[in-house]
Amino acid sequence: MSKENYIEETRPHDSAYKHVSGYAEYTDDINEPKNTIYGAIGLSRKAHAIIKKIDLTEVKKSKGIISVVTYSDIPGRNDVGPVFDGDPVFPKTKVEYFGQPLFAVAAITTELARKAVLKAKITYKELKPVITIKEALNKKQFLFKPRKIKKGKY
Amino acid sequence: MITNKVQFIYENKLIELENPDPNQTILNFIRDKLKKTGTKEGCAEGGCGACTIVLGELENKKIKYKAINSCISFTPTLHGKQLIVVENLVSKNGSYHPVQEAMAKYHASQCGFCTPGFVMSIFAMHKNKNNKNEENIKDAISGNLCRCTGYRPIIDAARSLKKQNSYDDFDRNNSKIIKLLKKINNKNIIIKHKNKNYFAPKTVDELKKTIQQNPNPNFLSGGTDLSLIVTKKRKEIPFIIDLREVKELDFIKVSKNYLEIGAATPLIKFENEIKKYYPDFYSILKRYGSVQIRNVGTIGGNIATASPIGDSLPILLSLNAEILIESFNQRKVLPINNFFIDYRKTKLKRTEFIRSIKIPLFKKNIFKIFKISKRFDDDISSVCASFNFKINNNKIKEVYIAYGGMAAIPKRAKACEDILKNKPLTINTFEQAKNYLEKDLSPIGDMRASKEYRLEIAKNLLMKCFIEINTNKLTRVN
Numbered sequence: 001m002s003k004e005n006y007i008e009e010t011r012p013h014d015s016a017y018k019h020v021s022g023y024a025e026y027t028d029d030i031n032e033p034k035n036t037i038y039g040a041i042g043l044s045r046k047a048h049a050i051i052k053k054i055d056l057t058e059v060k061k062s063k064g065i066i067s068v069v070t071y072s073d074i075p076g077r078n079d080v081g082p083v084f085d086g087d088p089v090f091p092k093t094k095v096e097y098f099g100q101p102l103f104a105v106a107a108i109t110t111e112l113a114r115k116a117v118l119k120a121k122i123t124y125k126e127l128k129p130v131i132t133i134k135e136a137l138n139k140k141q142f143l144f145k146p147r148k149i150k151k152g153k154y
Numbered sequence: 155m156i157t158n159k160v161q162f163i164y165e166n167k168l169i170e171l172e173n174p175d176p177n178q179t180i181l182n183f184i185r186d187k188l189k190k191t192g193t194k195e196g197c198a199e200g201g202c203g204a205c206t207i208v209l210g211e212l213e214n215k216k217i218k219y220k221a222i223n224s225c226i227s228f229t230p231t232l233h234g235k236q237l238i239v240v241e242n243l244v245s246k247n248g249s250y251h252p253v254q255e256a257m258a259k260y261h262a263s264q265c266g267f268c269t270p271g272f273v274m275s276i277f278a279m280h281k282n283k284n285n286k287n288e289e290n291i292k293d294a295i296s297g298n299l300c301r302c303t304g305y306r307p308i309i310d311a312a313r314s315l316k317k318q319n320s321y322d323d324f325d326r327n328n329s330k331i332i333k334l335l336k337k338i339n340n341k342n343i344i345i346k347h348k349n350k351n352y353f354a355p356k357t358v359d360e361l362k363k364t365i366q367q368n369p370n371p372n373f374l375s376g377g378t379d380l381s382l383i384v385t386k387k388r389k390e391i392p393f394i395i396d397l398r399e400v401k402e403l404d405f406i407k408v409s410k411n412y413l414e415i416g417a418a419t420p421l422i423k424f425e426n427e428i429k430k431y432y433p434d435f436y437s438i439l440k441r442y443g444s445v446q447i448r449n450v451g452t453i454g455g456n457i458a459t460a461s462p463i464g465d466s467l468p469i470l471l472s473l474n475a476e477i478l479i480e481s482f483n484q485r486k487v488l489p490i491n492n493f494f495i496d497y498r499k500t501k502l503k504r505t506e507f508i509r510s511i512k513i514p515l516f517k518k519n520i521f522k523i524f525k526i527s528k529r530f531d532d533d534i535s536s537v538c539a540s541f542n543f544k545i546n547n548n549k550i551k552e553v554y555i556a557y558g559g560m561a562a563i564p565k566r567a568k569a570c571e572d573i574l575k576n577k578p579l580t581i582n583t584f585e586q587a588k589n590y591l592e593k594d595l596s597p598i599g600d601m602r603a604s605k606e607y608r609l610e611i612a613k614n615l616l617m618k619c620f621i622e623i624n625t626n627k628l629t630r631v632n
Contacts, residue, residue: 016258019266020273021250022192022240029191115388 037066037106040113042120044100049124051093051102058119059105064112070103084144095124155341160229163210163236163334164188166327171229173345176352176394177384180224180232181205184239192240192270193224196299198385200226200378200447201532203298206271208278210236210324212335217328220449221278223297226381227450228374230345230352231396234338236331238324240270243277245323252318253277253311260311264303272298275445276312280320285312296531297444343399350392354399358509361400362482365505371395373507375418375455378447397454397507411515417454417508421466424453431515432473434523438465441525444532454508457490460500460563463534467494468558469523471566472540476512481505487512497562519544519552520623524615528602535559536603539615543623548579555616560597560608567594570616584620588613 018024042059060068071078071090081087090102102122107113130136160171174183184193184207196204205225209232210217217236243251250258253276263269272295279285279294291312300308324331342364343354353368355361365371374380375397383389397403403418406427413431415424421439425448429436442465443451456464457477467490475490479502490511493500502508520543527533538559544552553574558564573587597608622629 010259010261012258013261013263015266016261016263017250017254019263019269020240020254020257021244022190022270022273024266025191026194026267028195029185031189111388118388 037108038110038113039104039106040110040117041101042103042105042117042122044095044098044102044124045122046095046124046126047098048127048129049095050127051091051095052123052125053121054102055121055123056103058121059103059116062105062107062112062116062119064108065105065116066108067106068103069105155339156344157339157341158343158345159339160233160343160345161338162232162234163331163338165242166330166334168334168337169237173347174229175347176228176230176345176350177390178229179381179385180207180227180229180237183229183232184224184237188239190239190241194267194270195225196268196271198225199382200444201297201299202268203271203275203295203444203446204268206274206298206446207240208238208274208281210238210331210335212332215332217324217331217335219278219281221275221294221297221446222449223378223446226378226385228352228377228381228384228394230343230354231374231377231398233343233354233399234335234340236335238274238277240273243273251277251322252315252320253280256311256314256318257308260307260314262303262308262311265301268298268300272300272308276308276315278445279312280315280318281324283320285316288313292531293440294445296440297446343396350390350394352394352396354396356399356401358400358402358480361395361397361507362480364395365507366482368393368395369505371504373397373455373458375452375458376420376450378443378451379455379459379461398450398452403454403509405510413513413515415453415511415513417457417510418452419454420449421451421453421456422448428513431517432469432521434521435466435469438469438523438525438538441527441531441533442466447532453511457493457511458500458502458508460494460498462497462562462564463538463559464564465525465535465538465558467564468538468556469540470511470513471556471564472542472554473513473516473521474554475514478509478512479506480509481507485509491566494563516542516544522619522622524618526603526611526615534602537608537611537615539612539619541616541619543619545579545623550574550577550579550583557591557595557612559602560595560612562598565595567591569593579620579624581620581624584617588616591616 015024056068071092074089078088079085080089105113105116130141158173160174162169184190194204196202200223205223206221207224209220243254253273257273275295275298284290342356342360345352353364355364371393372391374394383391397418403416405416407414425436425439456466470490477488477490479486523540525535526537527535540556542554553571555567555571569590570587573590577583591612595612597605599605
């Protein structure tokens, strides 16, 4: 007789054995088709700054590079904020966090792509980052226009 | 006798690689060449443990299983070992290893990305029969990070193995593997791969010859620091001389007043010896690095890289250790006290290597070390303080204090020591002395701690030390 009632029984989850044996396939584990090209992203080294110049000469010359894209290559609207605006793919003038994507490359191997992005020469004019709630309140730097909920007559 | 072949055991077979890329990590070799993708890249700096593999090594005719981070180890260092990756734990008939069964049964995976690393860390522990208590289990997995399941079910899984017999396929094939391991040659390795060179001399004499012929090498002694040049800076290391293969540099010699440690002795071996003399040194090493790191990282490497956050440095400073240095035509002894010059700069010249470290055994002294870090295990010190006191009739006869993690170099606190010396062991003495730390130390402020905090902690740790000595009680949290 087959067992139909699994209530109160502890059972491993569906992926458990794949996880523990190393056979669960993650994106990076998938065998790539031949001639796959690989991307890497060039990141900001400043937390808050005006971008003065992005010099990608050495990046473009780097071994194995197929293509380099910056904000100027974005055809449509340069914003990917899912609900509200304010999330550029690559910012044009201002860096707002450390590690913000500034450009991307495609190369014949992951290694060469990652190597290439480190060769960018980016000049910044550093701005003071606002990192405490107090500072933000003082400077009235709000994410949105503050909404107030009040009780009583208006 | 020279070879350009790296030989190791994989899936019960002897594998031979001719002139492999010496800058290729074992992780990339496993994923790209062996096409086994169970071993993951997480942090690429030996911190997260997703890349954990196990190496079987012959020690006293038995195979010892060592968990290591494959992301920061280079392929040629596989030579002479048995490589075991997570997929190898599944039997040919498809049955899972007891460690894998336990991890599945105890719900120890969620997203599953860290799981193979945990499996391998627990596997090594289980095989070495080193799961006697909770401390062993926590130590075994302190180098593996999980961000979703949580550690409780993982620890439950590890704990359940205590009752399990460890007999498995690896035991079944044991004599075959030992036979194969013995077949591997013991020749000096010279690898030339395009413009990259790797040398693994087997003796000190050969090492000296190699240095003479290649006067601008990067010494590899575990590589937990050096390999980041490749994995993070994405640069090449053109000349590597691997010191770990020189067996003469891997020893512990105990004499009456000294402990002499070969420079390439792995930390994990060293910690078990130093435990007998300085238990705090042992405790700090366990917190300093995970099992994976301590299996490859060496005491000589720690000193030579002179990283300001190398926890063994302030400890060795307060123990007045000596460093034996050699080059192809010279030998000298330097006290560690004036070895560090500046940030990652030491008196070691390009063609010199550390042969050994002599640690005096202060048998009658009180020796205490305190480490303050954001995370208890496997984290960088904000402050590491080491105290060595000789006290007679309630009077301070000898005192050596050193601080690490504060600034560019680890440093003795001489002004503070001068105030304490020959004074009675009272709170007033220490209250007075602690202010002199301001003269001794000029801490930096960074994301780990502000300079004010560092200085305050340095003072408080001195007071903590006094309280522990005075009350003869430990005030530790763990």
